[in-house]
Amino acid sequence: MAVLDLASILGLILCAVLVVYGIVFGNPIDYLGNFYDFASILITFGGALCCVLIMAPDLKTFFKYLKSFTLILKVQKINEEETIRQIIALSNIARKEGLLALEEAANSIDDDFLKKGVLLIVDGTDPELVRSILETELNCIEDRHAEITGFWDSLAAMGPAWGMIGTLIGLINMLRQMQNPETIGPQMSVALVTTFYGSMLANWICIPISTKLKSKNASEIMVKELMVEGLLSIQAGENPRVIEEKLKSFLSPARKAAFSQEEGGENIG
Template sequence: MDIASILGVIFCACIVIFGIIFGQENLLETLNHFYDPSSILITFGGSFMCVLTMSPDLRGFLNNIRSFSLILKVLPSTEEETIHTIIDLSNIARKEGLLALEEAANGIDDEFLKKGVLLIVDGTDPELVRSILETELNCIESRHSSTVGFWDSLAAMGPAWGMIGTLIGLINLLYEMDDPRAIGPNMAVALVTTFYGSVLANWISIPVATKLRANNTKEIMIKEVMVEGLLSIQAGENPRVIEEKLKSFLSPARRTAMKEEGGENVG
């Protein structure tokens, strides 16, 4: 589980609640001031239905909602772990030949890497291997972009529908100006919809979109390491040369840390 995302979501909620109740005597009544069913319906219902209208189909819409869980998961591997795996494969290929990688592929969990290994075992032309893997990379990135776009759209719709709710509240307020007792409650309802819209955008949608975008960048980087590593293995390059080439994907600090941790796993 991604502890940073979990703590971020929880602490954001705690900070907002603390800001609401701080200095108030009747805590439950104060919290109740921020609960209004019609405002929730307008803001959240309107935002999600607008995004549903933008979605290609209902299934895609539901899948995009479920993608929230992705920010709570840690990617199964890092660039360093991927480099170690590639070097292990290059050592096997160097000692036993490319055909020996077919057995090694059975122990690989990553389907993208496994596919690449089997392609080079089958003797596929290197340019075709690169083309196949890069096409799959483009498709992965396209799917990720669609999911990120869903949360970006929701982030835009939240404040917009919050403003619509505010306008509805203000219209009702103006029609009841002759009753001073109705001014306060109607104004509160008008403002709380804007509050809901801001919460939807800034507590949920924008952080989720940003985290998914960062995860996409990292995943694509890891798979690019795999592509370069597999093509280097197919070309028969020395494992030490392959390792140094793949370390180019890392920052200087991470290269140093990898070396200190015994990263040079070359046979």
């Protein structure tokens, strides 16, 4: 069962709460009605979504991109320290029993990328070819992720643009009825609501989603690069302690110190 990312959920909810609070602060609750206009919603959200639909390769891909919203609501299952321990365990097996013994160990590996690398080593693939194959897969993963974040970046750009289009439509309609001063205020308000919707779409939803997905991508790629270095070190026959020190370079200083203490404690025990 996926663990929910409370930071993302709280961030989305609190942004909405603060905006609503800002609207009604010192005002009657019915002021919220001033910020609802169905035509503005159609122009801003409908126009922005239709534009990114044009950019999408096909309808299926468009809905897949939209569905990627759920990715920010789940905690990413990545643990660099556990990956390092797993690679060190593999290096100990290879050092004691040989590289062929890794084939049996590969059956218990859940990560497909790491399992693929282990099997390439077991098959006696040239180290440079192993690196090339794994890095090619890494590049393909990054490209797929970039397509998804690019979708949200495009939607973030389209939101304010279509909000401005809606504002221009409202202003044009207002100027054509200048002979009636009583309609100017309400029509100006409706015109500006579309700009509000566009800014909210970009800054409340799209940009945070894109940034979060880019952060998740960076974490995933870093762990996979760690795996590549570890696997090539195993294939080169390096000492497990040397491999551990090399892989700890991927950790932040604080996490590196904590990892060293844990390993030290285990060795003492």
